[in-house]
């Protein structure tokens with residue numbers, strides 16, 4: 001897919017919702033692409049392209065404005081994502097500098113990262129950063145060999161005390177955000193998915209266990225059907241504010257703050 005630079009109208013549409021130059025705490029943007037029936041992929045484990053070229057470019061523009069990008073283990077396994085930044089288009093010299101730090105949330109420490117993983121291929125080519133994996137303490141202690149191997153590949157594994165893959169997941173967002181801010185010195189993070197991560201973060205924000213500053217959602221004009229992986233938090237939520245919509249090619253993008 002060849003990308004074209006975003007027009008000035010798109011840049012000014014996004015501007016207010018981007019991390020400001022100085023912000024006292026971690027700035028968190030929740031962003032993903034969904035179908036008309038709120039699905040983000042055709043099914044568990046399936047990488048599905050929803051964004052058209054214009055909104056995909058917008059995502060890369062967002063990546064260039066954040067220090068870190070976070071995805072869950074399910075997304076890492078399904079998508080083999082690159083998690084780098086290709087904005088401005090065709091400027092590979094700028095790619096490393098504008099790319100966020102990839103962070104994979106994997107409390108169970110189950111993902112396999114190899115030299116062939118796209119995120120490491122990008123890092124080796126100098127067009128993306130080496131990733132960090134966040135794991136629970138017990139899994140961290142159980143796999144010293146895996147940690148050594150990953151270290152040789154350039155992957156950092158960080159443990160979060162009390163991080164659980166099963167329970168109190170709303171509460172775990174406080175721990176995750178603290179780790180990003182205080183251990184990784186990250187000032188802004190964009191959370192891209194997948195569905196479990198998004199649903200939990202929305203709930204955590206509702207429960208005031210986490211802060212979400214901006215929500216930027218691409219809606220593609222397709223239905224993915226009942227088998228699709230769905231974004232639907234466990235409670236009704238109505239806290240979006242300063243909401244605007246704009247067309248990006250065939251898609252529409254919603255930008256919002258959170259009250």
Ligand SMILES: NC(=O)C1=CN([C@@H]2O[C@H](COP(=O)(O)OP(=O)(O)OC[C@H]3O[C@@H](n4cnc5c(N)ncnc54)[C@H](O)[C@@H]3O)[C@@H](O)[C@H]2O)C=CC1
Pocket residue numbers: 031032033034040041042043044045046047048050071072073074075076078079105106107108163164165169170172173192193194195196197198200201229
């Ligand atoms: N359209 C889009 O913009 C995007 C689509 N996707 C799609 O989403 C699907 C993957 O979604 P899911 O299966 O829901 O997996 P996921 O990416 O949300 O990962 C789930 C795993 O993350 C960890 N996790 C999530 N929330 C946590 C929390 N609060 N505390 C501790 N650990 C937590 C757990 O290990 C959990 O098993 C894939 O098909 C992928 O293609 C993923 C990202 C963006």
Ligand SMILES: Nc1nc(O)c(N)c(N[C@@H]2O[C@H](COP(=O)(O)O)[C@@H](O)[C@H]2O)n1
Pocket residue numbers: 032033047048049050051055056059071075076079080081082083084118192193218
């Ligand atoms: N913005 C957006 N639109 C889609 O249609 C998508 N499927 C995604 N997925 C996210 O992007 C990652 C893959 O892209 P890269 O290889 O990192 O460039 C994927 O892991 C999701 O986080 N996003």
